[in-house]
């Protein structure tokens with residue numbers, strides 16, 4: 162694909178030696194909820210220095226707030242500038258905003274750069290069909306704001322071993338990167354990035370019922386629930402318990418937990434099957450809309 166460099170081309174197309182010595186620049190287009198969170202987390206974890214970051218956003222107010230929070234980051238004049246100056250470029254806009262954005266920045270990108278989509282329905286084949294760069298999809302999680310949780314990594318066909326190492330190393334500053342098959346993006350993301358919302362809903366309903374039934378203080382119930390979730394997470398990861406083993410350890414035969422688990426088994430029958438059907442239906446609809454936006458001609462959909 163022919164590539165035209167519009168932004169100060171000579172300055173940024175460095176010789177190989179210069180490139181080896183220069184610090185990696187990481188760009189973010191879209192500094193809303195998730196783009197902003199990623200910048201915050203990379204900077205506060207020490208994964209990136211302020212001077213490594215360049216960002217642009219559609220509305221300038223969010224960028225101004227970001228600059229106040231993180232003096233030293235570069236605010237680009239345009240998405241094209243962010244694109245052309247980044248070694249790794251995170252696209253942090255919503256799915257249906259991708260096509261407009263890729264149309265805008267395609268001519269500013271080069272083959273050695275890595276472009277990362279953080280949204281699940283945008284497929285590697287969508288981006289590889291319109292951008293000259295190496296493409297990855299990395300689905301982050303709100304849990305990265307406390308340097309926790311998994312980031313789901315799908316690596317496109319143009320990435321080389323060094324690129325993979327570089328991306329996984331970067332993501333490991335704010336969470337645990339895990340490589341997945343692209344066809345498992347939705348189900349994996351249900352756990353890692355939607356999961357905090359799903360579990361919070363479960364906890365919220367439980368707390369409300371507890372307050373209503375017993376008069377326990379709402380804040381106290383929230384603290385008990387949060388600490389319990391944290392401990393359960395540790396037992397399932399560091400503690401090497403499986404969910405089944407945890408239930409067996411807590412539910413002594415004939416005890417209260419065993420009785421309550423029997424109740425949950427009946428009450429939750431079919432809930433998770435319907436939850437998965439819901440997320441996958443929405444995902445399939447979004448992929449179909451993106452197929453139409455990006456144009457299916459010449460695109461081979463990989464399963």
Ligand SMILES: NC(=O)C1=CN([C@@H]2O[C@H](COP(=O)(O)OP(=O)(O)OC[C@H]3O[C@@H](n4cnc5c(N)ncnc54)[C@H](OP(=O)(O)O)[C@@H]3O)[C@@H](O)[C@H]2O)C=CC1
Pocket residue numbers: 190191192193194195196217218219220223240253254255256258261262279280281300301302303354
């Ligand atoms: N929230 C989460 O926990 C997770 C979200 N994601 C994914 O992240 C993506 C972004 O979500 P989120 O951050 O919540 O959404 P937001 O709406 O908060 O952020 C999107 C940002 O993109 C900006 N934007 C849109 N179009 C352009 C453009 N052409 N050029 C520059 N900036 C643009 C918007 O600017 P403006 O200020 O004008 O609105 C906005 O700031 C979604 O696809 C979501 O699925 C992935 C994992 C977890």
Ligand SMILES: O=C(O)[C@@H]1CCC=N1
Pocket residue numbers: 279280281282300350354355
């Ligand atoms: O694109 C996604 O799947 C993510 C998960 C949470 C919100 N958006």
